Amino acid sequence: MQLVLERRAERSTKIAILSPLIAIVLTLVTMAILFAILGKNPIAALNVYFVEPLTDSYSLMEIAVKATPLVMIAIGLSFCYLANVWNIGAEGQFIMGAVCGSWLAVVTNGTGAGPWVLPAMLVMGALGGALWAMIPALCKVKFGANEILTSLMLVYVADLIMDYLVRGPWRDPKGMNFPTTATFDPVANVPVLIEGSRLHAGAIVALIVVMLATVMLGRTIKGFEIRVVGAAPKAARFAGFSSDRLVLFTFAVSGALAGLAGIIEVAGPVGVLQPGISPGYGFTAIIVAFLGRLNPVGILIAGLFLALTFIGGEGAQISMKIPLDLTKVFQGILLFYVLACDSLILYRIRLISPFRKAADGTA
Amino acid sequence: MLNPASAHGSSAETPLLQAIGITKRYGTFLANDSIDIELYAGEIHALLGENGAGKSTLVKMMYGLIQPSAGELRWMNRKVVLAGPSEARALGIGMVFQHFSLFDNLTVAENVALGLDGKESFAAMSARLAQVSNDYGLPLDPKRDVWRLSVGERQRIEIVRALMQNPKLLILDEPTAVLTPQEADQLFIVLERLRSEGRGLLYISHKLEEVKRLCGTATILRGGKKISTCNPRAETAASLARMMVGADIGEVKAKTARATTVPRLVIKDLSLAPDDPHGTYLHTISLEVKGGEILGIAGVAGNGQDEFFAALSGERLSGAEGNVVIDGEAAGLMSVTQRRRLGAAFVPEERLGHGTAPRMKLSENALLTGHAASGMVNHGFIDRPATLETVDKTTKTFDVRKAKRDPEAVSLSGGNLQKFIVGREILREPGVLVVSQPTWGVDAGAAAVIRQALLDLSGRGTAVLVISQDLDELAEIADRIAVMFHGRLSEPLVAASATREKLGLLMGGSSVSQPEPTVEVSHAVGA
Numbered sequence: 025m026q027l028v029l030e031r032r033a034e035r036s037t038k039i040a041i042l043s044p045l046i047a048i049v050l051t052l053v054t055m056a057i058l059f060a061i062l063g064k065n066p067i068a069a070l071n072v073y074f075v076e077p078l079t080d081s082y083s084l085m086e087i088a089v090k091a092t093p094l095v096m097i098a099i100g101l102s103f104c105y106l107a108n109v110w111n112i113g114a115e116g117q118f119i120m121g122a123v124c125g126s127w128l129a130v131v132t133n134g135t136g137a138g139p140w141v142l143p144a145m146l147v148m149g150a151l152g153g154a155l156w157a158m159i160p161a162l163c164k165v166k167f168g169a170n171e172i173l174t175s176l177m178l179v180y181v182a183d184l185i186m187d188y189l190v191r192g193p194w195r196d197p198k199g200m201n202f203p204t205t206a207t208f209d210p211v212a213n214v215p216v217l218i219e220g221s222r223l224h225a226g227a228i229v230a231l232i233v234v235m236l237a238t239v240m241l242g243r244t245i246k247g248f249e250i251r252v253v254g255a256a257p258k259a260a261r262f263a264g265f266s267s268d269r270l271v272l273f274t275f276a277v278s279g280a281l282a283g284l285a286g287i288i289e290v291a292g293p294v295g296v297l298q299p300g301i302s303p304g305y306g307f308t309a310i311i312v313a314f315l316g317r318l319n320p321v322g323i324l325i326a327g328l329f330l331a332l333t334f335i336g337g338e339g340a341q342i343s344m345k346i347p348l349d350l351t352k353v354f355q356g357i358l359l360f361y362v363l364a365c366d367s368l369i370l371y372r373i374r375l376i377s378p379f380r381k382a383a384d385g386t387a
Numbered sequence: 388m389l390n391p392a393s394a395h396g397s398s399a400e401t402p403l404l405q406a407i408g409i410t411k412r413y414g415t416f417l418a419n420d421s422i423d424i425e426l427y428a429g430e431i432h433a434l435l436g437e438n439g440a441g442k443s444t445l446v447k448m449m450y451g452l453i454q455p456s457a458g459e460l461r462w463m464n465r466k467v468v469l470a471g472p473s474e475a476r477a478l479g480i481g482m483v484f485q486h487f488s489l490f491d492n493l494t495v496a497e498n499v500a501l502g503l504d505g506k507e508s509f510a511a512m513s514a515r516l517a518q519v520s521n522d523y524g525l526p527l528d529p530k531r532d533v534w535r536l537s538v539g540e541r542q543r544i545e546i547v548r549a550l551m552q553n554p555k556l557l558i559l560d561e562p563t564a565v566l567t568p569q570e571a572d573q574l575f576i577v578l579e580r581l582r583s584e585g586r587g588l589l590y591i592s593h594k595l596e597e598v599k600r601l602c603g604t605a606t607i608l609r610g611g612k613k614i615s616t617c618n619p620r621a622e623t624a625a626s627l628a629r630m631m632v633g634a635d636i637g638e639v640k641a642k643t644a645r646a647t648t649v650p651r652l653v654i655k656d657l658s659l660a661p662d663d664p665h666g667t668y669l670h671t672i673s674l675e676v677k678g679g680e681i682l683g684i685a686g687v688a689g690n691g692q693d694e695f696f697a698a699l700s701g702e703r704l705s706g707a708e709g710n711v712v713i714d715g716e717a718a719g720l721m722s723v724t725q726r727r728r729l730g731a732a733f734v735p736e737e738r739l740g741h742g743t744a745p746r747m748k749l750s751e752n753a754l755l756t757g758h759a760a761s762g763m764v765n766h767g768f769i770d771r772p773a774t775l776e777t778v779d780k781t782t783k784t785f786d787v788r789k790a791k792r793d794p795e796a797v798s799l800s801g802g803n804l805q806k807f808i809v810g811r812e813i814l815r816e817p818g819v820l821v822v823s824q825p826t827w828g829v830d831a832g833a834a835a836v837i838r839q840a841l842l843d844l845s846g847r848g849t850a851v852l853v854i855s856q857d858l859d860e861l862a863e864i865a866d867r868i869a870v871m872f873h874g875r876l877s878e879p880l881v882a883a884s885a886t887r888e889k890l891g892l893l894m895g896g897s898s899v900s901q902p903e904p905t906v907e908v909s910h911a912v913g914a
Binding site: 258 | 746747
């Protein structure tokens with residue numbers, strides 16, 4: 025018997041919706057095997073990972089807190105990926121957004137500045153992320169540099185810039201030499217939605233972003249332009265859409281959204297600028313974007329699901345001594361299966377019997 | 388109607404290759420439905436049919452590229468199963484494809500070596516290549532790079548490559564589609580010689596005059612079924628066409644009034660470097676198309692037509708704004724969108740991927756060109772009802788057949804998609820229409836609809852520029868015809884005086900390189 029991939033005549037919408045679900049099931053099966061190999065009860069481990077966080081309100085709110093940056097970043101990335109622009113550096117844009125916004129928080133610290141500080145920080149965060157994203161975008165447009173490499177490498181540059189700032193010029197003088205800025209003033213904090221929890225107004229911003237993206241992709245000529253450039257570049261040029269302009273546009277939007285997510289994270293749940301503000305949101309958002317079918321509502325759901333794995337991973341570490349790195353393994357396996365299952369949208373798997381070969385031999 | 392054996396004239400002989408009840412099924416679609424055909428040595432057998440009739444499927448099975456779902460092939464009375472082309476070649480079956488499989492950056496000899504299974508040394512092979520090409524009057528320099536060769540020369544490589552395996556049966560897939568009339572004549576001499584050597588030839592075509600001239604037997608396919616095997620010389624072109632199409636094709640009605648107005652599309656001293664290293668330079672092209680006129684651009688593919696189209700549409704910009712003037716506005720530096728706003732419309736050659744985004748719906752593909760100037764966009768928002776209305780109007784006016792109201796472009800047949808693309812532009816009532824290969828690979832019914840639409844449009848005062856390789860098409864609709872060769876454009880000839888011979892010489896570059904009598908004719912007409 026032989027397995028072959030056969031091209032479908034029409035793309036299968038059924039599979040397009042089912043594909044992420046199949047991928048999740050396959051990932052869960054793989055994870056169960058991994059747990060068994062580690063000597064843990066697979067059922068109990070999966071329960072801690074995926075069910076327990078859904079049972080108490082604190083965990084549910086934490087899921088929303090983690091999903092907020094994931095969804096915002098992934099929406100921006102989906103614009104890029106729909107247009108066949110490969111921005112892999114959202115993590116760096118997230119960090120630079122956090123850095124630029126934090127600058128205002130640092131210089132106004134203790135000066136009694138008014139409530140204008142937070143909005144200005146958000147604007148600066150978005151601008152910082154967008155400008156950082158312009159570097160790979162311009163390199164691609166002007167010199168044809170591969171944006172996958174340049175955007176990824178700039179993540180490490182951004183990380184080191186932040187490191188330098190919080191260890192050097194921006195370090196909190198009263199911080200006992202810890203690499204961190206001073207705690208932000210209340211005017212530089214994102215307000216909390218429910219007293220006593222960490223759920224903050226950024227979650228609402230994320231929902232607004234989802235709605236705006238839905239309208240833009242489905243209803244506007246700009247969204248159409250993004251989809252055509254990605255799906256049929258030559259037809260897009262014939263339509264009069266410039267792919268260079270679109271590279272700049274999608275990088276700017278995704279950089280701005282990642283930067284906004286960065287400053288919201290710092291001004292919200294974290295409260296200071298310090299190393300390790302992101303547990304890899306910018307990279308996990310790539311998985312969120314694909315798991316969500318590059319569709320804003322899908323991304324919202326996928327973002328909540330991957331946030332669940334962060335919370336569940338922490339729970340599993342505490343109660344079952346399962347290493348936190350397994351969360352990253354989980355996310356990697358998930359992306360792998362999503363991409364693999366996606367090929368079933370355009371192709372079907374067929375079994376070919378060896379009968380014809382045999383007939384050939386006798387002829 | 389006729390028994391194939393009697394059409395052939397020697398019933399005692401066994402056929403070289405015999406197909407019995409050959410069927411090919413793709414899912415529920417029958418590409419070939421129980422086809423019988425017998426090919427004899429010393430005979431040129433035509434395989435006739437429209438696009439999608441199943442000709443390519445049938446010969447691909449004969450060459451081992453795909454496997455039949457049912458039925459059998461017999462080679463000299465022995466049942467064979469062809470697992471791949473190498474097995475077909477081993478039996479003595481050769482094939483020349485319509486789309487060449489050549490590497491542009493390699494030499495002729497290297498390309499031929501890649502296609503041979505033999506173990507002879509490269510030097511011996513090169514010598515034999517030169518020998519075979521000389522013997523058959525198909526001169527080729529083994530050391531030349533393929534990208535320097537003309538389309539006709541490239542086809543020679545494919546033919547010589549097939550001949551070097553000394554085939555008993557040679558299959559040719561639409562070999563004259565890319566040739567000038569003179570090149571085609573030369574090819575016919577070679578084919579006749581191969582026949583007289585006792586080889587069998589299967590000649591795929593939809594050009595009826597050619598088949599009547601060359602072939603002793605013809606098998607006609609329609610919708611995957613065999614309609615008839617007959618002697619084409621005993622048939623008229625009309626009766627063959629009726630068998631191919633299954634109905635009489637409506638004659639295209641010429642414009643009643645041929646009143647031309649002012650020049651609406653003016654091209655002046657247009658030069659353009661290609662954007663890929665094997666492309667064609669455009670050399671100081673100047674041309675005027677008047678309102679109410681259809682001007683045809685003839686020429687063998689690859690002589691700069693693609694670059695010319697891109698320069699007119701604005702997908703590529705030439706150096707100066709005066710190079711292209713649309714309705715009196717210098718548009719040489721304008722984008723595609725700006726040119727559309729001036730009232731120009733464009734139909735590219737490639738339907739899927741250029742004229743449409745294949746995986747997008749028709750309404751979205753209406754928006755593709757309609758967003759510029761057709762009121763489909765309001766303050767950046769898409770007016771969806773307006774895009775759907777365009778689809779419905781195009782469907783109704785141009786008889787586009789599709790499974791549902793708004794399917795993906797890729798799901799339409801070639802002819803229906805082309806009617807949609809041409810219709811989409813014509814419904815805008817453009818002042819200038821530039822259309823490339825309007826009926827390439829389109830069934831006869833759709834081709835008639837499209838040509839009629841172009842004639843009607845020009846009758847309403849539009850300047851229409853048609854780039855086409857099909858001389859019959861240009862003769863049918865064009866008022867004047869110019870020829871593109873090596874990126875230069877000849878003076879236009881008035882269609883009535885543009886005979887196949889004159890056009891053929893221009894297509895071969897005669898008037899450009901050496902001053903032949905044709906130049907005088909073209910000057911006389913142009914003056």
